[in-house]
Amino acid sequence: MSYATALRCRKCGREYPLEPLNLCDFCFSPLEISYDYKRMAKAVSQEKISGGPPNMWRYKDLLPVDGDVVDIGTGFTPLVKADNLGRELVLDHLYIKNDCLNPTYSFKDRVVSVAITKAREFGFDIVACASTGNLAASVAAHAAKANMKSYVFIPSDVERGKLVGIAIYNPVLVMVEGSYDDVNRLCSQLAQRYNWGFININLRPYYAEGSKTLGYEVAEQLGWCAPDCVVAPAGSGLLFTRIWKSLDELSMLGLIGPVNTHMYLTQAAGCSPIVNAFQSGALHVHPVKPNTIAKSIAIGNPADGYYALRVARQCGGGACAITDEELVEGMKLLAETEGIFAEAAGGVVIAGLKKLVASGVIKRNELTVAFITGAGLKTQEAVAEVVHPFVIKPTLESFEEVAGNQA
Amino acid sequence: MVKRRVMFTFPPELIKEPIIYNLGQQFKVVTNIRRADVNGDRGWVVLELEGESKDIENGIAWVMSRGVRVDPVVGDIVEG
Numbered sequence: 001m002s003y004a005t006a007l008r009c010r011k012c013g014r015e016y017p018l019e020p021l022n023l024c025d026f027c028f029s030p031l032e033i034s035y036d037y038k039r040m041a042k043a044v045s046q047e048k049i050s051g052g053p054p055n056m057w058r059y060k061d062l063l064p065v066d067g068d069v070v071d072i073g074t075g076f077t078p079l080v081k082a083d084n085l086g087r088e089l090v091l092d093h094l095y096i097k098n099d100c101l102n103p104t105y106s107f108k109d110r111v112v113s114v115a116i117t118k119a120r121e122f123g124f125d126i127v128a129c130a131s132t133g134n135l136a137a138s139v140a141a142h143a144a145k146a147n148m149k150s151y152v153f154i155p156s157d158v159e160r161g162k163l164v165g166i167a168i169y170n171p172v173l174v175m176v177e178g179s180y181d182d183v184n185r186l187c188s189q190l191a192q193r194y195n196w197g198f199i200n201i202n203l204r205p206y207y208a209e210g211s212k213t214l215g216y217e218v219a220e221q222l223g224w225c226a227p228d229c230v231v232a233p234a235g236s237g238l239l240f241t242r243i244w245k246s247l248d249e250l251s252m253l254g255l256i257g258p259v260n261t262h263m264y265l266t267q268a269a270g271c272s273p274i275v276n277a278f279q280s281g282a283l284h285v286h287p288v289k290p291n292t293i294a295k296s297i298a299i300g301n302p303a304d305g306y307y308a309l310r311v312a313r314q315c316g317g318g319a320c321a322i323t324d325e326e327l328v329e330g331m332k333l334l335a336e337t338e339g340i341f342a343e344a345a346g347g348v349v350i351a352g353l354k355k356l357v358a359s360g361v362i363k364r365n366e367l368t369v370a371f372i373t374g375a376g377l378k379t380q381e382a383v384a385e386v387v388h389p390f391v392i393k394p395t396l397e398s399f400e401e402v403a404g405n406q407a
Numbered sequence: 408m409v410k411r412r413v414m415f416t417f418p419p420e421l422i423k424e425p426i427i428y429n430l431g432q433q434f435k436v437v438t439n440i441r442r443a444d445v446n447g448d449r450g451w452v453v454l455e456l457e458g459e460s461k462d463i464e465n466g467i468a469w470v471m472s473r474g475v476r477v478d479p480v481v482g483d484i485v486e487g
Contacts, residue, residue, distance in 0.1 A: 011442075028412055028441045028453050028480050130485040155485065180485055181478075188479035189411075200486055235487055284444055284451065287416055287476055296487025301414075303482030345487070374487075 003040040004064035007031040007205055010307065018064070020122050020202040030303065031205050033064045041253045046224055049216075049255075056110055056213040062249065063114055063209055070116045070146045074109040075213055077101045079221035079369070084337040085350075089357045093367040095227070097218055098340055100375035104141050104165070106134040106296075106343075107214060107239065107373040112199060114210035116142040119197030125149060129199040130187040132295050133162040134374055139199055140169035151196070155183045162378060180290070180300075204303075211239045215246025218369055219256050226251070226259045228366035230317075231353045233345040233373060234265040234274050235297035237285075237308030243371070244311045263317035264362070265308055266352030268292035268327060268344075274305045278312055278319035285309060293324050293382050294344040296374055318361060326351040331376060331383055341376035349373075410457045413467070416476040417450045426475060427452065434458070434466035453480050 007016040011029035022031055044061050052058030056075025078098045086094035102109040112135070119127050128151040129139045136152045143150035150171040154163075156178070167173055176183045191201040199207055219226055226247045234240045244263055250256045267275045270292030277285045285305030290298035302308070312319050322330070327344055330351030335341050342350070353370050356362045376383070392398040417426070422445065431438045436458040443452040456463050471477050 022481065023412070026441070028455075030481070132485060132487055135486045153485075180483075184479055184484045185477075187484040188481070191484075192409075192411075201481060201484060204481070236482065286449065286451075287478060299483045299486065301478045301483045305482070 002064050002066050003035045003037070003043070003061065004033050005036050006034045008034045020118075020124075020197060022202050022204040033205055033209055035064075037249075037252055044253055044255065046220075046255055049220065056113065056210070056217075059213050059216045062212065062216065064206055065114060065117045066121060068117075069113065070120060070142050071113060072103045072109065072141055072145050074102050074113050076217060079218055080338065080340070082338050082370075085334065088333065088337055089354055090364055091357055091362070091368055092365055095218075095222075095367070095369045096334075096338060096340060097214065097369055097371045099214065099371065099373050100340065100342060100346075104134070104137040105375035105378060106138065107211070107371075108134045108138040109142075110213050111207045111210035112138040112142050115197070115199045115203045115207035116146050116148070118203055118206040119148070119199075120146055122197065124195075124197035126151065126194075127197040127199060128153070128190070128194075130154070130183055132158050132298075133166070133378060134296050135200070136166045136171075137169070140166050140171035143171060144169045153183060153187055153190075155180050159381065161380070165378065208238050208242060208304075211242035212246035212249070214239070214371065215243040216250065219247060219250050222367070224256050226256055226261045227369045228260070229262045229264065229362050229368040230371070231264045231266060231349055231356065231362075231368065232371040233297050233349050234267050234308055234319075235299040235302065235345075237265070237274055237302045237304035237306075239371075239373065240265050240308045241304050241311050244315065261315060262362075263311055263315045264352065264356055265312055265317070265319045266348045267297060267319070267321050268294035268348050269321040269323045270294075271298040271300060272321040273300065273302060274308050274312075275319040275321040277305070277309050293379070294327055294348050295379070296343060297345045297348065318356070320352045320355050322348045322351040322355070328382055330354065332386065334372070335376070340372060342372045343374035343376050343379040344382045345374055346372040346376070347382070408457060409460050409463065410455055411463050411467075412453070412455050412480040414478045414480050415452045415454070415470065416478070417445070417452075418474055419448045421474055422447070422450055424473070426470060426473060427454070430456075430466050430470055434462045434469065436462055436466045
């Protein structure tokens with residue numbers, strides 16, 4: 001049995017049983033999992049975790065699941081010491097958490113693995129989600145592994161290139177005519193009408209917990225300590241809040257020392273409601289209309305925006321917005337220095353890191369981890385202009401004519 | 408009768424208008440406010456709407472036509 005005890009309202013503190021439920025019935029605020037940390041602390045140790053499987057389920061004791069898990073090999077992705085990029089940015093201790101290397105090429109496999117495990121525990125036959133790419137692929141893949149039927153709703157303007165990476169797992173793929181907001185409204189109604197496990201609606205409290213494994217891994221890979229600075233992308237804001245929660249929990253459980261990590265969130269300037277709120281000193285995040293090529297984090301009304309804002313402020317962190325031009329440069333810089341091809345959201349992180357270092361917010365000697373959460377092959381169009389090959393005839397002369405000086 | 412949980416975000420020019428009162432009056436929709444934050448230059452309200460499905464749809468369409476942003480109370484559901 002897990003150490004989860006209840007669902008708890010993040011605003012008013014009311015508690016609910018561990019069921020597929022995401023909102024407090026009284027104040028309509030989000031619910032999150034409560035744990036019995038006292039009992040958990042007795043069960044976990046660095047040695048036990050380190051001896052676990054080389055994937056995210058080595059942290060099973062810290063997650064709200066009871067039985068067998070639905071696993072397609074997610075997690076324990078590399079934490080790379082990024083010396084080349086560090087030299088470029090003038091950072092002595094820079095690491096890249098490369099979460100492109102998950103089975104469906106994004107960090108969403110972590111959250112979905114937990115959500116689908118819970119969907120099966122709750123007895124759902126059907127799971128569903130609404131997505132423009134990463135989440136959809138992950139849900140379809142995990143549903144296939146769990147022998148469950150999946151419905152994936154996508155806006156009609158999703159790039160065709162992304163559809164193959166979803167459709168190959170054979171979900172019921174539903175393309176909704178209408179705007180992004182129309183899809184949101186439809187899915188809200190579908191979730192009320194059908195008894196499905198809706199991954200990021202009624203299963204959201206469980207889904208959210210999967211993100212914590214990113215932070216657990218980083219701490220373990222650093223030799224059981226928290227970094228000085230974290231730079232991460234923010235769409236809904238959920239990942240950002242859970243990286244913080246994961247470090248906080250490890251410290252509470254005595255697995256790492258006190259946490260003094262400064263958390264910096266990055267968004268694309270064309271969709272930066274959380275950054276806007278941070279910079280204006282606002283208490284709440286006001287929705288915006290997304291307009292950026294970083295589509296995987298283009299969430300105009302972020303569900304966890306308020307909480308992400310609070311984390312950034314509480315830990316003495318910050319928030320920064322990146323233009324589309326800057327994020328493309330960020331993607332190229334990461335690829336050219338570290339050999340990592342990140343999606344557009346990764347470009348936002350690297351460009352944000354560059355800004356934070358250049359402005360003196362992140363100091364040269366601070367141990368900094370930048371989170372890359374999705375692979376670049378999914379958003380190739382963002383950097384299509386890098387392709388300009390030498391064209392030659394199949395002769396040595398022709399080759400030496402165009403490239404002789406470089407060979 | 409059905410229920411719908413929604414979030415209204417008001418632009419500054421609509422702060423003084425009784426949009427929620429008119430929604431209830433004109434569309435036979437029962438409005439039940441659960442959380443809100445309204446100040447001089449903007450505001451949001453989280454509320455539950457109860458009524459016939461068609462009345463709720465028409466009511467929401469009218470609220471949007473007035474310039475109010477209407478979102479699911481859980482935030483954006485479509486993710487990357």
